[in-house]
Amino acid sequence: MLSPEQKLFLRLTAAAATKSGHIFPEFAACEAALESTYGKSLIAREGNNLFGTKQHTHPIYGNLSLPTREFLHGGWTVVNAEWVKYPDTASCFADRMATLKRLSSVYPHYKAALEAGSGVTYVYEVSKTWSTDPNRANKVLDVYDEMAGDWNATA
Numbered sequence: 001m002l003s004p005e006q007k008l009f010l011r012l013t014a015a016a017a018t019k020s021g022h023i024f025p026e027f028a029a030c031e032a033a034l035e036s037t038y039g040k041s042l043i044a045r046e047g048n049n050l051f052g053t054k055q056h057t058h059p060i061y062g063n064l065s066l067p068t069r070e071f072l073h074g075g076w077t078v079v080n081a082e083w084v085k086y087p088d089t090a091s092c093f094a095d096r097m098a099t100l101k102r103l104s105s106v107y108p109h110y111k112a113a114l115e116a117g118s119g120v121t122y123v124y125e126v127s128k129t130w131s132t133d134p135n136r137a138n139k140v141l142d143v144y145d146e147m148a149g150d151w152n153a154t155a
Helices: 004-020 025-036 042-047 089-102 108-114 119-130 136-150
Strands: 062-072 075-085
Touching: 004 025, 004 089, 004 136, 025 089, 025 119, 025 136, 042 062, 042 075, 089 108, 108 119, 119 136
Parallel strands: none
Antiparallel strands: 062 075
């Protein structure tokens, strides 16, 4: 069950995603919740990085160097990585969409996500390449289902 604080995080991040032009802002907010532990992860707190976006080849924003857990070769392992440090959450969402578009010719799942007819399809497609967690899509959709009709609530 989502706490009031988690619901507020989801509403605020959905608003930031909408502001940035994300095609499925509520689903993107659920992705952000999962990826950033509802904004509590160090990378989210220190860098407004809600998706675990690693630094680009040609950096646009600042940089954070932190360890991460990756599901590699059938198991979880800790590796160090360079992460993007964003000035605000709207920039994070805008860069996420730009990244998906830029890499859609390289990763067919990104292309399919951008062309998805529903948020559910978007999450399944983007999760095939975005994350090393094989259960990511189902986890994101569980958050979405828990939020249910609370997207426009004021409390």
